[in-house]
């Protein structure tokens with residue numbers, strides 16, 4: 088079956104997807120995968136927020152590693168496994 092995006096493919100495309108660098112067709116397939124795959128959705132949501140926070144922080148004094156840890160904790164707390 089073609090046209091179905093797997094987890095590995097979705098994650099591999101995630102960064103380009105977040106940066107809107109994919110064709111609309113591929114972007115839609117990735118989005119559709121995140122819609123039906125909870126683990127990938129959480130992964131995508133984390134990366135999206137991480138990139139947004141980095142952007143918001145600019146090249147300021149926030150440490151990316153610390154920010155990543157904070158977001159991970161927040162996401163896990165908001166949606167316990």
Ligand SMILES: [Zn+2]
Pocket residue numbers: 093094095097120124125126127
């Ligand atoms: Zn998946």
